[in-house]
Amino acid sequence: MTATPHLPLGTHLLADLSGIHAESLRDCDALEGLLRNAAIIAGAQVLHGHFHSFGPGHGVTGVLLLAESHISIHTWPECGFAAVDIFMCGAARPQLALDTIQDALQAPHCQLQSVRRAPPGHP
Template identity: 85%
Template structure:
């Protein structure tokens, strides 16, 4: 008996966003709100979040644990750069989450990698 083809279990987006105004990359609370808004709009369920500011004028690192996997963000305001990692499975829409993040951060450039996550076969 032939097995059913493996569909991707999820899509993992890795986005390098550059050319961002530094002030958009420093506000820890605003970045957490942005990621939560993006996750919910994408149809994901937020389980827990943890965000950390490295001090006045410095970058932020944060992660949302989702029932569907995770979203993480690391910012370097001194070079106008943010690394965004979005992995969602099921009916959640990671590209929609990324679109919302990009609309808020307004990067000049986005280098995107998209990985289909699934077992071999």
């Protein structure tokens, strides 16, 4: 039996979310829970996560390693801004993860870039 090769085909979303209430961007534990929930809703499997708060009143940086790739967030509460990076391969649905994050943060503005990730010549 020949193994089917795993192709690195996926979608990479880069989202700049703005207009967010500052308190929503300072809580490290809440942001980790949000990203974990977003990954599950998108059909991804969380392997590991690491989140760091820069102290009271400051932002958070965090990343979830997924079987399908990753989700990361970097926040600037003083600007009401979050940079979100979602890369998922296979059957996972990154747009569902982004919708979940944007809704939970009540972000009225989203500037989105979507990049298709595949080897040259892949359909």
